Amino acid sequence: MTGLAGRLVIVTAGPTVEPIDAVRFLSNRSSGRQGYALAAALRDLGARVTLVSGPVALDPPPGMKTVLVETALQMLAAVTAALPADVFIGVAAVADWRPAQTSAGKIKKDHGGLAVIELAENPDILATVAGLQDQRPRLVVGFAAETDDVLDNARAKRLRKGCDWMVANDVTDGVMGGEMNAVTVITQQGEFPIPQADKSVIAKALAQRIAELFLSASAY
């Protein structure tokens, strides 16, 4: 099936890494597996995929353009450079904050006890793309990583960020960094659970749902 033939899709994946100094950084446990699997599943349905990835231990998937970045600011710049697109999917675990100052050398400890790192908030890439006036992709999808009140939080996040679909992702039980996942796709039309499975199986189901949207002429 080639339901996404020729469609331009941007997928973000992996963590971002925010430098503190020459040798230290802030980041998170994202492995990039779900984003990479989704990019591959979309490619297999004929999409022309740009994968914007933070540092991960995975090889760039064949048959797509992969842009490697480190920080949230670099990820936003790479996403903006990859527009226009028909679909944007934010799977990346973008660091919410970055150190307000980055030291070019290694910060020395002063043996005085507490060290304080001031944090600046990173831009929200998903909300930025969803709010674009001229270049907003037709379908903007986010992944809500939640540990509590998963569906309620994801519903609120969909509205707050202005995206079309929010994929509610319960990240308790080792989902981040693990092989398995279970999600619920929250849309304006309804909520569609995809039961627990390998991340590649979840990816194929999601890609299929996106392809069906583009195939149904009535959707847009």
Ligand code: CTP
């Ligand atoms: N996201 C983003 N840019 C950010 C933070 C998040 O694009 N600076 C995107 C993620 O890629 C994901 C979605 O927003 O698609 C939800 O991410 P999540 O971490 O669940 O949400 P947060 O905005 O971090 O909200 P909170 O920390 O309150 O859970």
